[in-house]
Amino acid sequence: xxxxxxxxxxxxxxxxxxxxxxxxxxxxxxxxxxxxxxxxxxxxxxxxxxxxxxxxxxxxxxxxxxxxxxxxxxxxxxxxxxxxxxxxxxxxxxxxxxxxxxxxxxxxxxxxxxxxxxxxxxxxxxxxxxxxxxxxxxxxxxxxxxxxxxxxxxxxxxxxxxxxxxxxxxxxxxxxxxxxxxxxxxxxxxxxxxxxxxxxxxxxxxxxxxxxxxxxxxxxxxxxxxxxxxxxxxxxxxxxxxxxxxxxxxxxxxxxxxxxxxxx
Amino acid sequence: xxxxxxxxxxxxxxxxxxxxxxxxxxxxxxxxxxxxxxxxxxxxxxxxxxxxxxxxxxxxxxxxxxxxxxxxxxxxxxxxxxxxxxxxxxxxxxxxxxxxxxxxxxxxxxxxxxxxxxxxxxxxxxxxxxxxxxxxxxxxxxxxxxxxxxxxxxxxxxxxxxxxxxxxxxxxxxxxxxxxxxxxxxxxxxxxxxxxxxxxxxxxxxxxxxxxxxxxxxxxxxxxxxxxxxxxxxxxxxxxxxxxxxxxxxxxxxxxxxxxxxxxxxxxxxxxxxxxxxxxx
Numbered sequence: 126x127x128x129x130x131x132x133x134x135x136x137x138x139x140x141x142x143x144x145x146x147x148x149x150x151x152x153x154x155x156x157x158x159x160x161x162x163x164x165x166x167x168x169x170x171x172x173x174x175x176x177x178x179x180x181x182x183x184x185x186x187x188x189x190x191x192x193x194x195x196x197x198x199x200x201x202x203x204x205x206x207x208x209x210x211x212x213x214x215x216x217x218x219x220x221x222x223x224x225x226x227x228x229x230x231x232x233x234x235x236x237x238x239x240x241x242x243x244x245x246x247x248x249x250x251x252x253x254x255x256x257x258x259x260x261x262x263x264x265x266x267x268x269x270x271x272x273x274x275x276x277x278x279x280x281x282x283x284x285x286x287x288x289x290x291x292x293x294x295x296x297x298x299x300x301x302x303x304x305x306x307x308x309x310x311x312x313x314x315x316x317x318x319x320x321x322x323x324x325x326x327x328x329x330x331x332x333x334x335x336x337x338x339x340x341x342x343x344x345x346x347x348x349x350x351x352x353x354x355x356x357x358x359x360x361x362x363x364x365x366x367x368x369x370x371x372x373x374x375x376x377x378x379x380x381x382x383x384x385x386x387x388x389x
Numbered sequence: 390x391x392x393x394x395x396x397x398x399x400x401x402x403x404x405x406x407x408x409x410x411x412x413x414x415x416x417x418x419x420x421x422x423x424x425x426x427x428x429x430x431x432x433x434x435x436x437x438x439x440x441x442x443x444x445x446x447x448x449x450x451x452x453x454x455x456x457x458x459x460x461x462x463x464x465x466x467x468x469x470x471x472x473x474x475x476x477x478x479x480x481x482x483x484x485x486x487x488x489x490x491x492x493x494x495x496x497x498x499x500x501x502x503x504x505x506x507x508x509x510x511x512x513x514x515x516x517x518x519x520x521x522x523x524x525x526x527x528x529x530x531x532x533x534x535x536x537x538x539x540x541x542x543x544x545x546x547x548x549x550x551x552x553x554x555x556x557x558x559x560x561x562x563x564x565x566x567x568x569x570x571x572x573x574x575x576x577x578x579x580x581x582x583x584x585x586x587x588x589x590x591x592x593x594x595x596x597x598x599x600x601x602x603x604x605x606x607x608x609x610x611x612x613x614x615x616x617x618x619x620x621x622x623x624x625x626x627x628x629x630x631x632x633x634x635x636x637x638x639x640x641x642x643x644x645x646x647x648x649x650x651x652x653x654x655x656x657x658x659x660x661x662x663x664x665x666x667x668x669x670x
Binding site for chain 1: 562564565567568569570571572573574578582583586587589661662663664665
């Protein structure tokens with residue numbers, strides 16, 4: 126089973142790398158959070174978070190549900206404002222990031238009344254339509270361009286959502302548990318796809334997940350959030366593309382130990 | 390059902406309703422549109438028979454063929470087309486004015502909390518007033534001319550369109566709006582890509598509902614006063630005890646109403662092609 130899945134990943138990595146998303150990589154956007162705090166209705170969801178992300182880094186934020194990891198992502202996206210501290214994306218504030226910033230959501234959030242290609246092109250000018258077509262090609266769905274989203278499978282919908290997030294060549298891509306609702310095999314394929322496109326395009330990636338294996342497979346750095354604080358900041362220096370093996374398992378064990386220790 | 394794909398050794402389940410289905414209608418292989426007309430056809434036939442036998446007095450309820458004659462006479466004299474045209478024009482004018490205003494206010498209340506707070510509760514209150522109760526006032530304001538009828542239709546049409554536009558916008562998935570903001574949509578592009586298409590199913594429900602109200606209002610308004618239109622035609626005929634013309638007017642309302650509803654359905658199917666249940670198959 127494990128070896129099947131591994132083949133799936135390498136197969137997709139090879140398959141998709143045939144269609145580069147863009148010729149020139151944009152520089153990834155650096156991220157800096159300083160002393161960030163967020164409170165919802167009297168409950169402190171995040172407190173005193175300091176986090177620096179290098180341009181082009183792949184960060185995986187992991188934590189239990191309710192740990193504040195999604196809030197962290199929403200602050201980076203400018204969908205929420207911090208109650209304290211500061212969030213900077215390079216020189217800009219998240220709300221002014223414009224095309225520099227895109228988000229891929231867990232539930233896809235495709236417009237049901239727009240065809241697949243029009244969903245990918247959402248927010249692009251008419252002149253930029255070729256970029257949407259290129260993005261759709263990069264996720265291997267160019268032949269579904271004229272379909273309604275509702276006829277696609279869950280995995281295909283998420284590929285469209287990924288294409289939409291990447292079409293404007295953003296410098297920072299935030300992924301909010303984008304694979305949480307997918308079956309195990311599709312998830313492995315998507316992980317391979319995300320990694321491939323990230324390596325081609327050079328954007329900074331912040332992926333929120335509760336899947337320890339996903340974190341170990343994709344992350345340059347794993348940030349573990351516990352009770353609204355960064356409890357662990359773990360660098361993962363393993364060659365890519367990674368496969369399930371002893372080295373990855375060791376990373377997983379470290380994270381799991383930490384997560385479970387917090388419970389007791 | 391294709392049982393071959395299931396491997397061949399799976400017995401196909403017995404078709405339970407087959408006895409009934411084959412029993413009667415199936416053997417004629419009638420297309421659905423024929424089936425649709427069986428009941429109305431039988432009703433008209435029975436009615437004709439009752440009238441011919443004298444069981445139903447012609448003064449109370451004229452026979453179908455005398456309605457057909459009235460139709461033919463009115464068509465020949467040109468009065469019929471004239472009256473239908475006048476009524477349709479009134480309906481369309483009132484619908485347009487009420488629809489545009491209803492949409493504009495619904496849009497305002499839907500996208501702006503300020504606008505919602507300003508006028509929504511007032512409009513919800515007015516919505517509860519049957520607009521036909523305004524007739525005495527409307528006659529005082531406008532007399533019995535064209536504007537009175539158009540005004541009544543516009544008022545009747547306004548509320549369903551207002552409410553369904555407002556409600557349609559408010560029930561758009563907040564997640565989609567958030568996504569649209571991330572994709573950089575604002576102002577008109579946000580309206581065109583997310584707000585309008587998202588509210589459209591609800592708006593079209595309002596449109597179809599208000600089309601019914603439009604006819605109802607027009608019938609009442611034309612019956613009360615006027616010197617043209619289908620309603621006038623029927624009231625005038627009543628004066629001379631021409632019950633077949635009265636019946637003709639009623640049938641005209643039914644046919645025109647059904648026609649307009651069919652058009653609205655067609656528009657709905659076309660505009661909501663993306664929708665799993667409302668759109669085209």
